[in-house]
Amino acid sequence: MLLKKVKIRLSILLALSVLSVLAIFLLFKVLEDNVLYFYSPSEIKNSDDINLKKKIRIGGMVKKGSIQSYERDIKFIVTDLKNEIIVSYSGTVPALFAEGKGVVAEGSLKDKKFFIAKRILAKHDENYMPPEVQESLNKDAK
Amino acid sequence: MIKYLNPSYVFKISGKLLNLFKTLLIPLVAIGLIFSLFLSPEDYIQGDSVRIMYIHVPSAWISLFGFAAISFFCILNFLFKIKNVTLIYKSLAPIGLTFNIVAIVTGSLWGQPTWGTWWAWDARLTSMLVLMFFYIAFIFSYKFIKSPDRSIKACTLISVLGLINIIIIKYSVEWWSTLHQPSSISLAKETTVHFSMLIPLGLMVFALFMYVAVIFLMKYRIETIRVKKKGFKKL
Numbered sequence: 148m149l150l151k152k153v154k155i156r157l158s159i160l161l162a163l164s165v166l167s168v169l170a171i172f173l174l175f176k177v178l179e180d181n182v183l184y185f186y187s188p189s190e191i192k193n194s195d196d197i198n199l200k201k202k203i204r205i206g207g208m209v210k211k212g213s214i215q216s217y218e219r220d221i222k223f224i225v226t227d228l229k230n231e232i233i234v235s236y237s238g239t240v241p242a243l244f245a246e247g248k249g250v251v252a253e254g255s256l257k258d259k260k261f262f263i264a265k266r267i268l269a270k271h272d273e274n275y276m277p278p279e280v281q282e283s284l285n286k287d288a289k
Numbered sequence: 290m291i292k293y294l295n296p297s298y299v300f301k302i303s304g305k306l307l308n309l310f311k312t313l314l315i316p317l318v319a320i321g322l323i324f325s326l327f328l329s330p331e332d333y334i335q336g337d338s339v340r341i342m343y344i345h346v347p348s349a350w351i352s353l354f355g356f357a358a359i360s361f362f363c364i365l366n367f368l369f370k371i372k373n374v375t376l377i378y379k380s381l382a383p384i385g386l387t388f389n390i391v392a393i394v395t396g397s398l399w400g401q402p403t404w405g406t407w408w409a410w411d412a413r414l415t416s417m418l419v420l421m422f423f424y425i426a427f428i429f430s431y432k433f434i435k436s437p438d439r440s441i442k443a444c445t446l447i448s449v450l451g452l453i454n455i456i457i458i459k460y461s462v463e464w465w466s467t468l469h470q471p472s473s474i475s476l477a478k479e480t481t482v483h484f485s486m487l488i489p490l491g492l493m494v495f496a497l498f499m500y501v502a503v504i505f506l507m508k509y510r511i512e513t514i515r516v517k518k519k520g521f522k523k524l
Contacts, residue, residue, distance in 0.1 A: 156368050160445070167449050171457075184411035184467050206466060241405030243334055251468055268404045273473040275339060276483035277330035 185251050188230035191259055199256055205232060206251040206270060214246055225250060225262070236264040243269035296373060300513050307506040314499050321496040325489035332486075341399040343489050346474075347497040348392040349417070353455055355385025355501075356420060359427065360448035367445040376516065378444075379431060380508035384501055386424040393417055404468060412461035413469035416454055423451040 175182060185206035205225060213224035220237045234252050244250060249270030254263050325343035332339035359378040366374050397407045408414065430443035462471045473481045482490065
């Protein structure tokens, strides 16, 4: 008697789970683009419809040796190691903004290769270590 | 087996456990804080802000495990109608919510000096915020829905949806591009936190989980006393 009730409840639960997974999956399908926080240079290159007026974010690594500072402006290249985008920005950058590090730029595309940023965010990677370790890693790399 | 499920037996044992945990708690927190605030090094790029991680990461874990636990007990209650477990999830849910908020606030405090922003609507941060709303909804549905039957049903629905959200939180940093960094510590790959920082992190995880255990047992005992006085129906 009890067992039967439990079975009924169990099947309700399973049905509920399947429905929920399906609903959430569909929700994310609809949201698709909005779930991505930024686009990589390759995604920009491969996309067909680029809205130049729309505010978007692009992200990747600041290419080594690419930062050019002018009086108030700064120019650098964002790369995902396959494709690159030149970013121009005027204003202050976060303290962690550096060559070879991750970056997210918010603004709009001028064309597929040139991006005008209104805001720069530094992206931190998953590595945590003391300065000495970083130095010895750098030495090893050289 | 029945003996161990008997509320008065559990009450007696939980009192002993509580005393033990209380004694352990202060030294654990002290050692954890000394390591994380003084003995551990600065990060090579974040400097001292790395110390926020020693609170942020344990808090986030507690909020995730906490929700998984309350969902488990809620579903158990839904399936088998074991009334005792309502005490467990009622005691655990507010703790989970608190640490969820701690994780969000400390993350925000860390984000400002490192990313350059307090908040970003990326998948990880948003799903953590959603978890907070699931916690609140869960607490509301056992607090304000008077009929126990309907309250269990509401809690079960929130549990199922919330568990899916837990999976989304876990994998958000892998499935989508996010501002939040990927996990540094996982079972699948080598950890990317240096040893000298892993020690304070481990100690803080231990200390905060002990704190959760203490608060949980205290709350659980209070709930038990309340049930004894009023009976289950009037809760």
